[in-house]
Amino acid sequence: MANRRATPKELPDAVREAVERTIQATVGGAQNTRDRTRDTLDELVKTAEAQARDVRERVREALTELEERRPATQEDVSALRKDLRAITRRLDAIEARLPAKRGSSSRSGNGRKAKSPTRSSKVAAARSAAKRSSGSRASRSR
Secondary structure, eight states: OTTOOOOTTTHHHHHHHHHHHHHHHHHHHHHHHHHHHHHHHHHHHHHHHHHHHHHHHHHHHHHHHHHHHSOOOHHHHHHHHHHHHHHHHHHHHHHHHSOOOTTSOSBOTTSSBOOOOOHHHHHHHHHHHHHHHHHHHHHHHO
């Protein structure tokens, strides 16, 4: 009976049933494929986002490093000079308010105030004192 041929009247129903069975059989497989594809795409998107964050961070670090290594411009040097002049003026004002040192007279022999040494002469004196002390240390170590 299995080999029985369908009559023309039964043929459209038989074809319809065969198509429905085929569709039902493939629907489950298609859903599995769709779910696997969706999972794969989700993983791909997560990986791409993580890599984009890494690249973004590396670019920020590179820009920061470039900014740090950038040579000083004329504007930078001018700003530094301006700041240095302001600091020098403040230091001069502070030094002017300091009391005079004991043991040194504030007046010279001619009755006028003795001029205080300039900062450059103080620096030069400190350097020569440092050279003398380093030289005496070297002779003592021999």
